[in-house]
Amino acid sequence: MTLQPPVEPMLAQAVESVPGTASIGELAYEQKFDGYRALLFNSTRAGGGPVVQTRRGLQIQDRFPDLVSAAAQLPDGLVLDGELVVWDAKTRRLSFEGLQRRTAARGRTTRQGLAQSLPAFFVAFDILQQDGIELLRHPYRQRRLRLEALFTDHELSSPWTLCPMTTDLIKAEQWLETWTELSGIEGIVVKALNQPYHPGHRGWYKLRRRDTTEAIIGAITGTPIRPQLLLLGRRDPQGHLRPIGRTGPLRAEASRLVGGNLTEATPEHPWTGMRFVSAWGSRDALKVTLVAPELVAEISADTAVNRGGVYRHPVRFKRLRLDVTAAEVPFYTDA
Structure with missing residues (x-):
């Protein structure tokens, strides 16, 4: 051959x-x-x-x-x-x-x-x-x-x-x-x-194909004033916050907007001690700062989704949904 x-x-x-x-x-x-x-x-x-x-x-x-x-x-x-x-x-x-x-x-x-x-x-x-x-x-x-x-x-x-x-x-x-x-x-x-x-x-x-949906901001990279990436989650039916993915780098204007609305995490944050990696399938850990899981982000994501709605590729941050509460975000499911 x-x-x-x-x-x-x-x-x-x-x-x-x-x-x-x-x-x-x-x-x-x-x-x-x-x-x-x-x-x-x-x-x-x-x-x-x-x-x-x-x-x-x-x-x-x-x-x-x-x-x-x-x-x-x-x-x-x-x-x-x-x-x-x-x-x-x-x-x-x-x-x-x-x-x-x-x-x-x-x-x-x-x-x-x-x-x-x-x-x-x-x-x-x-x-x-x-x-x-x-x-x-x-x-x-x-x-x-x-x-x-x-x-x-x-x-x-x-x-x-x-x-x-x-x-x-x-x-x-x-x-x-x-x-x-x-x-x-x-x-x-x-x-x-x-x-x-x-x-x-x-x-x-x-x-x-990209679909628009919402997720809860549970952690960031960068500083709380100028976050670089957003780590996102959704609550399962039992109320536990489960990680579903992360955004790509935020633009300067979006970073300022998000940073101005973040709240410091309490010691009871559900992701305390959790390790996050830089990309799907990677072993390189991200240095993250936990924030109060209260802010809702509207995101655009492709259809490469694992069980539970976990995104394999970085999603795109579109805007903050200050009119939506964390309780209104779609559930994480194991289906």
Whole structure:
């Protein structure tokens, strides 16, 4: 095979609106799934086997014996780019938490058991090599046609899934408005039809659906007069304040507004002694100052949400809701 792992995947930069066609040519729109970015290498030559590579270059095929077994459907010399997701049979929905469990699982018996209760799916959106021939220089339009033909000619079925794509902007906007209400779909990815595949380059664009809601400010970074980040929470039905995420850096005007309304925390603050990290999945601790959990922030957040409504990405602070009490904020739930 020409391509061998690790290969850096091509990346997407976040944007607020669809870029104009005048600058990058005709566009295609794909549904963006909320999973793990993965490249799949399928080679049976010289005793090799399928390899599942993460965005950071790790090989995790041993965690997904169901995908390895299903690779018998695939032709030799193939490299696919896509998103790795899992299906929770109990909740009947795509589950990011389940994907984490499968990736972290140790022991063959555990991995086989999870493959039954949390089956994996590979949502393919690009083909980088076929029959051992590298396709990176081919425009996306040609690679997509090859990918569609692959699924048709080989009658590929579960766990191999062809990522939905359209060149119709109106249909893509409908996806952004309606499909993102489903668990596991968080937005759309925009690609130029004449674009080759550039490993490691942020040449695509991604739009996530964002919803507006409220949360309680429970802690800050920076100073109470000029807070930098807000750490947010919601109360569960028993009245306990549960962390749900944090904002990005506040603008100067917003920082002054929030700082002018903060109240010092009492020793009974529910987050006393709690450790907060700088980003989802990070081990770097934040230096925080607890504040009275009374102020309500209106926030804008994407749909990448874990169980209980915990946001994996920083949310955007929109404004203080001085007209809303902490008791009126939506509950934290374990659903």
